[in-house]
Amino acid sequence: MPAEDLLAPTLPSWTAADGPLADVLADLDPTDLALVVGVVDGDGDGPWESRAHAALTEAGFAPDELAETHEPSTAAGATTTVRMPRGELPVRVLVLVGLGDAGPADLRAAGAAAGRATRGRAQVVALAPSSDEAGQAAFVEGAVLGGWAPARLTGGGWTSGSDVAGAVVLVDAEGDVVERAVRRARATLLARNLANTPSNIKNPAWMARQACTVASRAGLDVKVWDEKALAAGGFGGLLAVGGGSATPPRLVQLGYTPKGSDDSTPHVVLVGKGITFDSGGLQVKPAEGMLAMKTDMSGSAVVLAVLAACRELDVPVRVTGLLALAENMVDGAAYRPGDVVTHFGGTTTEIGNTDAEGRIVLADALAYADAELDPDVLVDIATLTGAARVALARSMAPVYATDGELSEELRAAGETAGETLWPFPLVQAYRQALESDVADINHIGPSVGGGSITAALFLREFVGERRWAHLDIAGPGRSDVDSGVHGKGGTGFGARLLLRWLEGLS
Known part of the structure; x- marks a missing residue:
């Protein structure tokens, strides 16, 4: 396999075609060509949409005979693979994929199944499901994500986790819908690649270098604080959490400015937790609790991936990304329970548990954003608490917000992207539990x-009066199985959600 660029995941080339299907197939080499067609609950044409039935018939297939012989399941994501006799029909393999109720969620599952079923094929033609733009985009995003597998580190360096299809043509779809869906999915895969990189390779300085490379490729402004600059700037939280590591902390700022922007253009700041490995610090995690901790920087990976995609998606607002990067380790310089840390801006925090380090580095970044960047909206994303995972498991994430409209916007974007958020309350009565006898909090x-909830209340102390939201992705930020749209490991949860939200702002 060829060397893999972690910042540019290997994908098929995607194009859209107006059709008809028979003409598209006639122009391609059938030797290693797969055709993907959706099946649904019957509407008079068996399991076929009338459009699919007509297109298959015109291309030389016998759809009624196929349905009777193979009885394809219409359940979302179910696949039936039919091998075609060589030379008789213009494809080698026909993949019948269940579309379920043909809503976006089922179409995303169908796309993922189609992507998995056609991995390694030289060419794939898919008949776009009858749906609106959101549904077709969901199908494409699912196919991109399902057709990919996590990169592997071998003796020859990084290689693709699987042979992706060479080229995909989606028939009866809008080119712009396909292109934008592929770009959003690619952002998710970039975040996954970073999250899955082993922590003996990935440290704060390595992440900062990746951010600089992304900035160069995507036309972003970039600034990096090393440990000396952090000390000079008063970023005590980052320095405390990173103090026990041989690899010092970093803060990275990335900036995107859309064409034609002026002083009236809204400014969004995204902050990502970037703990490149979390041992728990002096309050060491149990061994099983450390196994997944290379993905504890997923929030920063998502923010970096979002910034990387802003220009190619023509996001209409200014976006600044902050990556709060540190490794939480154990040595004589590690921070201790009972220490008092002074954050950027002067707020002091009593350390109650060294394994609750994510909120400490986020506090520095949020305080800096509030004081220096003057955002209209401030959003942070973090694999923050086991409590969130216990509450909502792996399928959705809590969202906290100081503004109801902001919460609704993010949740709507999440539904469109297939990354579900559930509103959690900032319970003011719980704030007293964060009182300290020796520090501000x-x-x-x-x-x-x-x-x-208490973690969110802590973070709220550092955002001033800004419109602010906090996404706790500790549950959906990682998958324990290779299934559907997910590969095993980091999921990149939040990248497509945030891009959808940003695309809709003005």
Whole structure:
């Protein structure tokens, strides 16, 4: 396999064609050509949409005979693979994929199944499902994500986790819909590649270098604070969490400005947690709790991936990304329970547990964003608390917000992207659990439970009066299985959600 560029995941070339299907197939070499067609609950043409039935018939297939012989399941994501006799029909393999109720969620599952079923094919032609733009985009995003597998590190360096299809043509789809869907999915894969990189390779300085490379490729402004600049700037949270590591912390700022912007253009700041490995610090995690901790920087990976895609998606607002990067390790310089940390801007925090380090580095970045960047909206994303994972498991993430409209916008974007958010409350009565006898605030509130809520309340202390939202992706940020749209490992949850949200702002 060829060397893999982690910042440019290997994908098929995607194009859209107006059709008809028979003409598209006639122009391609059938030797290693797969045709993907959706099947649905019957509407008079068996499991076929009338359009699909007509297109197959015109291309030389016998759809009624196919349905009777193979009885394809119409359940979302179910696949039936039919091998075609050589030379008789213009394809080698026909993949019949269930579309379920043909809503976006089922179309995304169908696309993922189609992508998996056609991995490694030289050419793939898919008949776009009858749907609106959101549904067709969901199908494409699913196909891109399902057709990919995590990169592998071998003796020859990084290689693709699977042979992706060479080229995909989507028939009866709008070119712009396909192109934008592929770009959003590619952002998710970039975030996954970074999250899955082993922590003996990935440290704060390595992540900062990746951010500089992305900035160069995507036309972004970039600034990096090393440990000396962090000390000079008063970023005590990052320095405390990173103090026990042989690889010092970093703060990275990335900036995107759309063409034609002026002082009236809204400004969004995204902040990502970037703990490149989390041992728990002096309050060491149990061994099984450390196994997945290379993905504890997923928030920063998502923010980097979003910034990388802003220009090619023509996001209409200014976007600044902050990556708060540190490794939480153990040595004589590690921060201790009971220490008092001074954050950017002067707020002091009593350390209640060294394994609750993510909110400490985020506090520095949020305080900096509030004081120096003057955003209209401030959003952070982090694999922050086990409490969020216990509450909502792996399929959705809590969203906290100081503004109801902002919460609704993010949730709507999440539904469109297939990355579900669930509104959680900022319970003011729990704030007293964060009181400290020796500092402005304690960063954990063990006396009340609700660990995800108290973590959000802590972060709220650092955003001033800004419109702010916090996404706790500790659950959906990682997948334990290789299935559907997910490969095993980091999921990149939040990248497509945030891009959809940003695309809709003005």
